[in-house]
Amino acid sequence: MIYLDYQATTPVAPEVADAMRPWIEEKFANPHSPSRWGREAAAAIEMARKEVSEAIGLTGGRLAFTGSATEALNWALKGTLEKTKGRNRIVTVATEHAAVLDTCEWLKGRGFDLTRLPVGADGLLNLENVKAELDDRVAIVAVMLVNNEIGVIQPIAExxxxxxxxxxxMLCDAVQGLGRVEIPEGPDLAAVSAHKIHGPKGIGALWMRDGVEPAPLIHGGGQEMGLRSGTLSPALCVGFGVAAKLATERRQSDHEHVEELWIAAGSSLMTDWIINGSMTQRYHGNLNICWPGVDAARIIAELRDVAFSLGSACASGSGRPSHVLRAIGLSDRDARSSIRLGFGRYTSKEEVLDxxxxxxxxxRTQRGLAA
Structure with a gap:
């Protein structure tokens, strides 16, 4: 199989699997236990916390592990608004991930005002539009760093x-950015995920600037700094830590490899394909392309040994056209003629070209243009 769905998930790095194995097998102790084995597990988690924090690269904050980036985003939004006094507005973007948009809609149903900012045809925000929507009633602004469907990079610092x-x-969904692009200073809260950087599924994290920690979303033992309850998995935390360390160490080589793959993919595409999103402000490991009139779902069905997608994996079974592609002005028909190719560390140039x-x-066969 040729795997080109890196925005949905990434292959687990061999180093990650090796590091996790002892914590699944003989090192099974509860990290919150005072026993020697528990303390050993807790120390491994703290090392992982340090490695993930260093990969994020933001200063003046601390990091809590969560069950997913979806949980981290829910916690950031709901917990922040629970603590906010006198501010009842949320500002976000029409192209955000469902974890943000659906949470914002839930909060809207509980009395908070919600503004969804539009984007241009390139998928980017107009900063003047952002500024015009901000006032002293806004509690939180939620903007994704790298879009999961079209790869465009928003001006987060500004x-x-x-x-x-x-x-x-300011809340930043940095899931698609971690390990791929620099996360700029500025966010107060940032959500990340292990399985998008060659780590395990089932673990994410919320980075929080000091003094702005959201109210707890999950109650119980308060194992994570008194802010999140639940027994942590040493195996998952260690896996995330090793994946983050590798992402830090290999960032330049991964970047160079992705650039090579981007050039190879672009040189092989015929002129009939249109790239969705900005050509200048984007992550090159995400190639979202459209050929108007083509049935993209049919291509996926025909090429069963190539893994790629129509858009977000979270919405792939809904039957609805991508909200991101509609937000940049594509018709429903053109949205259904678009595919997303994602590649990275373990993708070869030969695989991309093939x-x-x-x-x-x-x-071309669909369009009756076969050579």
């Missing part, structure tokens, strides 16, 4: 500065 000017907090050529050939 948005955070605008939020701070009106006394609001897959792209076969995708292009399948589209």
């Amino acid at each position: 948005i955070a500065e605008l939020a701070h000017e009106v006394g609001a907090l 897959a792209v050529n076969r995708i292009d050939a399948a589209a």
Whole structure:
């Protein structure tokens, strides 16, 4: 199989699997136990916390492990608004992940005002539009760093500065950015996930600037700094830590490899394909392309040994056109003619060339343009 779905999940790094194995087998102690084995597990978790924090690279904060980035985003939004006094507005973006948009809709149903900012045809926010929507009633501004469907990179530092000017907090969904692009200073809260950087599924984290920690979302033993309850998995935490350390160490080589793959993919695509999203402000490991009139779902069905997608894995079974592609102005028909190719550390140039050529050939056959 040729795997080109890196935005959905990434292959687990061999180093990660090796590091996790002892904590699944003989080192099974509860890290919150005072026993020697428990203390050993707790020490391993603290090392992992340090490695993930260093990979994020933001200063003046601390990190709590969660069950997923979805949990981290829910916690950041709900917990922040629970503590907010006198501010009842949320500002976010039409192209955010469902974990943000659905949570914001839930909060709207409980009396908070919600503003969804539009994006341009390139998928990017207009900073003047952001500034115009901000006032002293805004509690939190939630903006994704790298879009999971089209790969565009939003100006996070500038948005955070605008939020701070009106006394609001800034939440950044940095899931697709961690290990791939620099996370700029400015956010007060940042959510990340292990399985997008060659780590295990089932663990994420919320980075919190000192003094702005959200109210707890999950109650119980308060194992994570008194802010989140639940027994941590040493295996998952260690796996996340090793994946984060590898991402830090290999960031430059991973970047160079992705650039090579981007160039290879682009050189093989015929002129009929259109790239969705900004060509200049984007992560090159995400290639979202459209050939109007092509049935993208049919291409996926025909190329069963190539893994790629129509868009977000979270919404792939809904049957609805991508809300991200609609937000940048695509019709429902063109959205259904778009595919997302994601590649990274373990993708070879030969795999990309083979897959792209076969995708292009399948589209040409559909359009009656076979050579």
